[in-house]
Amino acid sequence: MALRLFAFVLISLHALLAEAQYEQYDFQAFPRQELMPLEAAYRHGTERYEAEEWSDCSHYLELALRLHRLLRDSNSFCNSNCSQTEAELDKSRFEGFSELEVFSRFLKRAHCLKRCKQNLPAFRQSQPSREIIQEFVDRVPYQFLQLCYYKLNNLPKAVAATHTYLRRNPDDEMMLNNMAFYRSLPNAEEEYFRDIEARPYEGLFVRAAKAFNIEDYKSCVANMELAIPNYLKEYDDCVTVCEGAREIVEFKDFFPSIADHYIEVLACKINCETDLIPEVGGFMVEKFVPTMYHYLQFSYYKLGNFKQAVSCVKTYLLFDPEDEVMNQNLDYYLFHHDHFNFADDDFKARSEAVNYQEELQLLKSLSSYAHQHLIPDDENFRVFLHNHLADRDKIITIGATTQMEVLHYIHDLQEAEQSSKSL
DSSP: OGGGGGGGTOOOGGGGSOOGGGTTOOGGGOOGGGOOOHHHHHHHHHHHHHTTOHHHHHHHHHHHHHHHHHHHHHHHHHHHHTTTGGGGOOGGGGTTOHHHHHHHHHHHHHHHHHHHHHTOGGGGSOOOOHHHHHHHHTTTHHHHHHHHHHHTTOHHHHHHHHHHHHHHOTTOHHHHHHHHHHHHSTTOOGGGOOOTTOOHHHHHHHHHHHHHHTTOHHHHHHHHHHHHHHHHHHHHHHHHHTTSOOOOOSOOOHHHHHHHHHHHHHHHHHHHHHHTOOEETTEEOSSHHHHHHHHHHHHHHHTTOHHHHHHHHHHHHHHOTTOHHHHHHHHHHHHTTTTTTOOGGGGSOOHHHHHHHHHHHHHHHHHHHHHHHTSTTOHHHHHHHHHHHHHHHHHHHHHHHHHHHHHHHHHHHHHHHHHHHHO
């Protein structure tokens, strides 16, 4: 089994636990005195960066990151709480009027969201543009923060900010050079290299994998069983945030307009699976969800809990039905059906994984249909998409210019340090 591969790449759990600007973050009790528009906080931070006012730079950029998390959590909270509005729908009223039933759900969901957002402070501020939100998703603020921290002689935070940015942008050559500089410093401790934006399930997964590698299967099961629901919650939060605001940039007929919006939502939701893949020791954990069940099926087997083991085997096969080793494991349990006193229900995949897999497949199926039948034939949508990507390219170019300035400064530091050593 290939699971022991992680023995060589596991890093300290401390490197995965987020601290920094989120140490005092509380979605339910965000300080009133810190409330301000996200774009304003971000602008203040970048302006202080350009003015080389490093303390104010770090203050406003950290605040902007907290405000972004507040907005994300607030959107997730409202979308999650309003996702079950159809339970209130009297379906008998709409018998024979399926279209009206669908739009009745939309109206009830919209009403629920309106009421929810009226009570949350994040929505009492002016809302950021999609471009600004994308910069936070891409972790651009950490480009600025790493230099602010360095100038404030806060090496742990400077290293963490650089590492956090590179987790999202692993091929960014300039920031990789900055990281190489930080690694060359004799006082750069390994624990500094951590992802500030790491999610709880990542640390739980690392604990489970480390326990597995020392054959502590009980601890492996305990942590992995916590990692799975933590991951699924993050996934649910991610897909609900995709249902946020959208800028209307053109006039279109009713249904094509709805389709355009939903195609964007579909793309966002499908990307959640990739965006949530954790990195362990510099390597992305591919097939992350089935990998968790792979660990569990073997650990449960070693603990003698064969009913849980066979359930995890069936769950893994949901994602990779042709896996030869896992099919051999299933054959083993089928052959010993009576010996292990199995019931037919024991050979069922876990419900949470079934729901997750079915949702993914439906999202991809709808997206495929849209790309096949709608997008190629809709010139207006192609123009919109081209313009949208062009706008993003402009933003990336601006960020790259700033990044070049940062790299140049760090490069100067390297040269200065090398010169001092040669004297």
